[in-house]
Amino acid sequence: MANPNVKEATKVDSESFRHVLKDIDTFIFDADGVLWLGEEVMPGSPDFIDYLLNLKKTIIVLTNNATKSRAVYAKKLAKLGYNPQLENNVVNPAAVVADLLNRSGIKKTNKKVYLIGSQGVIDELDNLGIEYFGTGPDPISRQHDTRPFIYDLELDEEIKDVGAVVVGYEKYFNYHKLMKAANYIAQDESCIFIATNTDETCPGPDPDTVIPDAGPIVAAVQCACGREPIVVGKPHTPAFDYICHRWNINPDRTMMIGDRTNTDVKFGRDHGLRTMLVLSGCHQVEDIVDNQVNERWDMVPEFYADCLGALVPDRKTA
């Protein structure tokens, strides 16, 4: 782990950041709360990205949102005014899931993936020609059956034909899907169980409204089948392996910048990267302090800043 003894988070501004910058070759950015907020660009962030690109830094965008494919994210970045160089450097759990399944050799076995997930995973599986089924509305069958429990499950595919179950956010999640996923996983030890991410909730336009993300859905399937999934999203390792594999980064000279201590900062700390929290999204200085009090050093960043825009040098000093 890089800098394991750094326990105080240091606030940086455009001036002090210039000294940090010379030790970093690659920057990995979280998206929501860092590059954008919902559908709006985060003011100043495109300028900061340009500043780093001018210095020949490698930029990777790593989101935990698996509902959209990398192609959709690339379009969004362009629309919000980001440098076109970013468009091929987006990583999301959907891409990592597809890559993981592809490398597991699932295509050679002719087995399919049972998918609880959204368009992002569908698109990435399509990209690699991996067969899947299960997404979309799945009405509870036998609604006329007055017995409280569903004893006889009508599986869409036989247990032996399902090589993996992928669970992520899907608004059509229901008891039937829960039961199918649990049975495919529990009845075949060799069936791979992958979760896109385990975020409990996702941010929305109304801060009071709880929008359950993939976490609760994964928790339900895990509880029913009694097996732990491979979790792909931050702070877990598959996304890191994917990045290493594709960009051959040097962790000592790579910085993870995000707005969450429990996903972004922890991802960086757990994989030996330098870390920075920006206060333009979810977590604030109080959260850093809480993590220090609780001795959760894996969630205390090395640096923090108000936002990316605050790190862009003034023209006169640049």
Added chain:
Amino acid sequence: MANPNVKEATKVDSESFRHVLKDIDTFIFDADGVLWLGEEVMPGSPDFIDYLLNLKKTIIVLTNNATKSRAVYAKKLAKLGYNPQLENNVVNPAAVVADLLNRSGIKKTNKKVYLIGSQGVIDELDNLGIEYFGTGPDPISRQHDTRPFIYDLELDEEIKDVGAVVVGYEKYFNYHKLMKAANYIAQDESCIFIATNTDETCPGPDPDTVIPDAGPIVAAVQCACGREPIVVGKPHTPAFDYICHRWNINPDRTMMIGDRTNTDVKFGRDHGLRTMLVLSGCHQVEDIVDNQVNERWDMVPEFYADCLGALVPDRKTA
């Protein structure tokens, strides 16, 4: 806790059980795997109950299944040939939930209960005149909305009118119900969050089929709302409090008999009761040994027996 030093489980038969019997006034029985198996009576169990009733023992039946009301269980016991005296002595999580809500004073506040649950809870809430809503099919609205997340929730009742959320097994559970439950709980600190039980799966006619019980549904809601529920079923305390309140038992002279170490035996151990595992249902001697190896003494019974029928004295020796 009764007999904290008893770490070895002792096998009993009809002869040795006679010596245990004289120290016990009240027996609490689990139902499935003990008194019946699915829809069939457990052979010998009705005779054992008659034997205890003849000795003037108090008999209580405590199930973790909240899908049926106590009245339905009473009918089932009668149909399977059990002594009619049992019929008023059935306790299930549905009854405990209704009692808990009633004693919380929810009726005086004119607030309602948002219910993810089955007929058992419905009947018990009706018995006590507690208002509820939410059960049954709840189609995801705005299926034409192409946005992956549901941002604007259409709540059936306003947050301020919901005094409690009760979560148990319901085959119509879906993402919409998850989101509603999470919002009622998270948006009002005073909203009571109760889970009927947290069994991961329930037994069914096909041992290979995983039938998710309330546990996965509770896990999903808990993950989304970030609050822990009051869990009513075994091994938790509300069911014990309910029994103490109604029968005024002496824990030292009460024995819990069930087929599961993690619910029945743990319930007994955690509340200072004597304990016995019967091997006619879920857990076996290997499970007791595993618990001993893992030093989970709270899940090691004081006694075990093949089944209740094995404890009935032969006519000639009785």
